Amino acid sequence: MITAQQLHKAFKTKTGTVQAVDGVDFTAEDGRITGLLGPNGAGKTTTLRMLYTLMRPDSGRVVVDGIDAAQDPAAVRRVLGVLPDARGVYKRLTARENIRYFGELHGLTRAEINERTRVLSGQLDMDEILDRQTEGFSQGQRTKTAIARALVHDPRNVILDEPTNGLDVMTTRAMREFLFKLRDDGRCVIFSSHIMQEVAALCDRIVIIAKGRVVADGTADELRERFGNQNLEDAFVRAIGSEEGLLA
Amino acid sequence: MSRNLRWMWCVVRKELLDIGRDRRTLFMALLLGPLIYPVLMLGMNFMTEKRMKTEQDRVLEIPVLGAEHAPNLVAHLATLGIRAVDPPADLDAAIAAQTVDVAIEIPASFAADWHAGRPATVELISDSTQRNAETPARRVRAAIAAYGQQVGTLRLLARGIDPAVMQPVAVGTRDLATEEAKRGMLLAVLLPYLLILSSFIGGSYLIIDATAGERERQSLEPLLATPAARGAIVSGKIAAACIIGMTSLLLTLLAFKVSAQMGTNAARMLDVSFAAIGRMLLVLLPMLLIGTSLLTFLAATAKSMKEAQSHIVWLMLLPMVPTFVLLVNPIKTELWQFTVPFLSQNQLLLKIIRAEPIAPTVWVVYLVASLSLAAALWLLAVWRYRQERLAVAG
Numbered sequence: 001m002i003t004a005q006q007l008h009k010a011f012k013t014k015t016g017t018v019q020a021v022d023g024v025d026f027t028a029e030d031g032r033i034t035g036l037l038g039p040n041g042a043g044k045t046t047t048l049r050m051l052y053t054l055m056r057p058d059s060g061r062v063v064v065d066g067i068d069a070a071q072d073p074a075a076v077r078r079v080l081g082v083l084p085d086a087r088g089v090y091k092r093l094t095a096r097e098n099i100r101y102f103g104e105l106h107g108l109t110r111a112e113i114n115e116r117t118r119v120l121s122g123q124l125d126m127d128e129i130l131d132r133q134t135e136g137f138s139q140g141q142r143t144k145t146a147i148a149r150a151l152v153h154d155p156r157n158v159i160l161d162e163p164t165n166g167l168d169v170m171t172t173r174a175m176r177e178f179l180f181k182l183r184d185d186g187r188c189v190i191f192s193s194h195i196m197q198e199v200a201a202l203c204d205r206i207v208i209i210a211k212g213r214v215v216a217d218g219t220a221d222e223l224r225e226r227f228g229n230q231n232l233e234d235a236f237v238r239a240i241g242s243e244e245g246l247l248a
Numbered sequence: 249m250s251r252n253l254r255w256m257w258c259v260v261r262k263e264l265l266d267i268g269r270d271r272r273t274l275f276m277a278l279l280l281g282p283l284i285y286p287v288l289m290l291g292m293n294f295m296t297e298k299r300m301k302t303e304q305d306r307v308l309e310i311p312v313l314g315a316e317h318a319p320n321l322v323a324h325l326a327t328l329g330i331r332a333v334d335p336p337a338d339l340d341a342a343i344a345a346q347t348v349d350v351a352i353e354i355p356a357s358f359a360a361d362w363h364a365g366r367p368a369t370v371e372l373i374s375d376s377t378q379r380n381a382e383t384p385a386r387r388v389r390a391a392i393a394a395y396g397q398q399v400g401t402l403r404l405l406a407r408g409i410d411p412a413v414m415q416p417v418a419v420g421t422r423d424l425a426t427e428e429a430k431r432g433m434l435l436a437v438l439l440p441y442l443l444i445l446s447s448f449i450g451g452s453y454l455i456i457d458a459t460a461g462e463r464e465r466q467s468l469e470p471l472l473a474t475p476a477a478r479g480a481i482v483s484g485k486i487a488a489a490c491i492i493g494m495t496s497l498l499l500t501l502l503a504f505k506v507s508a509q510m511g512t513n514a515a516r517m518l519d520v521s522f523a524a525i526g527r528m529l530l531v532l533l534p535m536l537l538i539g540t541s542l543l544t545f546l547a548a549t550a551k552s553m554k555e556a557q558s559h560i561v562w563l564m565l566l567p568m569v570p571t572f573v574l575l576v577n578p579i580k581t582e583l584w585q586f587t588v589p590f591l592s593q594n595q596l597l598l599k600i601i602r603a604e605p606i607a608p609t610v611w612v613v614y615l616v617a618s619l620s621l622a623a624a625l626w627l628l629a630v631w632r633y634r635q636e637r638l639a640v641a642g
Contacts, residue, residue: 052473054639074475082473088466092269093262104258105474107251133269146470 007060022212035203081155087146106153210240259484282499311335314354349381440597448539451489460556534618541625587617
């Protein structure tokens with residue numbers, strides 16, 4: 001379970017201070033897929049980065065499985081599997097070696113790594129590319145490698161930043177099935193997207209973020225009801241108060 | 249602690265595997281130094297030796313202005329392989345254009361002064377900044393001086409005086425320089441610089457790729473999302489670069505040894521014992537740590553790989569500073585010098601090349617000072633890796 005409590009984060013830029021996240025507050029339960037939905041630049045990536053301890057919030061608290069991220073960030077990272085926005089794989093290593101490297105950093109034994117690689121490779125349908133150097137991989141193959149690498153230690157909590165970005169229809173469908181599988185295993189899954197339909201199709205719970213704030217939070221039905229729209233897209237537009245970013 | 253070491257070892261193995269797959273970069277990092285430096289040094293040696301020989305033995309053709317005023321002198325010079333030729337129309341221009349290295353001018357008053365027993369003037373004309381003219385000018389000067397000496401002695405004898413009265417003091421020289429030191433003169437300037445340079449930036453290929461490159465290829469953020477401590481990650485990268493750098497240095501020194509054994513007399517001076525190679529590596533290891541840590545810090549601060557690479561230009565100049573300072577202003581060896589980076593390595597390598605003993609205090613002072621600096625730079629690199637901006641920017 002992942003809890004974000006009143007997260008704030010500001011960045012200094014040449015033109016002044018930008019308040020990227022301004023009071024984000026939500027809870028992601030185990031056995032549920034929680035979607036962060038918002039237009040580009042809404043603060044989704046910054047929020048996720050605070051969840052996986054890459055950034056420290058200016059104020060607010062992140063708690064993962066009862067561990068305070070500010071107190072013990074390393075322990076939080078141990079129970080998290082993270083697919084960040086930046087998902088570069090090592091080009092001169094094979095997919096298997098990429099996965100092994102992260103498994104070793106998580107302190108797994110060689111046997112554990114081999115077993116997890118076998119399982120994940122089956123689930124992600126990547127047996128054929130497993131022993132190829134990742135140089136020249138397609139976007140989908142790279143994403144699969146990055147996801148397998150992120151989940152090698154069998155984490156209870158999974159955070160994915162725009163996992164379907166740049167994937168074709170077939171790969172996106174496969175990815176969806178994979179996320180359902182993670183949920184059905186009882187894991188806590190958080191993923192971010194700016195594509196409304198995707199969030200609607202996948203998520204048990206939707207957190208809509210705009211301008212660094214949570215503007216709506218609930219199941220798809222609750223959101224439709226709350227904004228008096230049968231169409232979730234219209235509800236989304238009403239919630240963020242503009243059409244900005246929807247077409248991006 | 250053991251967990252940190254495990255993470256570090258894991259990073260070391262991955263970085264070495266990664267660069268191992270990049271054959272061309274690995275070749276540049278490991279073999280360029282060992283292949284180029286010995287060829288460079290031996291080639292230079294060969295050319296100097298050849299020039300010395302030819303300049304000493306071959307017949308010099310020297311333009312002589314007013315040769316008719318001193319036919320005996322000209323004849324004497326001819327016996328020493330210095331043949332007088334007619335001067336070109338514009339002698340100054342010919343010297344400036346380097347078609348003539350040295351010329352002699354014998355003024356019309358020569359014969360009159362000679363017969364009157366006054367010192368007769370002979371002018372040697374050359375451009376003292378032309379290194380090419382150095383050897384012939386020295387030869388001609390020595391030949392003329394020998395002629396003067398000979399005639400002077402004869403004149404004293406003709407007057408019934410023992411020529412020894414002209415030498416109230418006889419100056420003898422006892423050169424205490426060891427054979428190794430004498431042979432190592434050329435080496436003294438170049439070899440330390442080359443070795444310090446290779447150790448200082450020997451790990452640069454790997455470290456730039458593993459820090460600035462990793463960030464540019466966007467694999468740094470996932471790496472930092474693992475539980476591995478950042479200090480362990482950056483230490484692993486530095487250690488991997490040091491392994492590459494150390495291997496390259498060892499190969500360079502061995503290459504010197506092998507080529508020295510194949511070479512001629514002068515090349516033998518490159519022949520150092522295995523014990524000396526071991527001591528050189530001990531001197532250079534802290535330098536490797538200093539260079540790699542510094543570069544890690546700089547590359548982690550740089551916005552792109554290109555910016556990180558641009559640092560190499562000024563870093564390459566740093567090791568030259570003590571070499572130049574010593575060239576212009578040679579100083580005596582004192583203990584404080586062994587705390588100054590670059591200068592200390594330079595002095596220590598010189599001592600090893602000259603087969604001089606190194607006092608234990610010098611070793612202690614040197615190792616403490618250089619390893620402290622390396623540790624400080626390492627901490628700086630770790631501090632940089634702990635910063636939030638590192639993972640996010642780029």
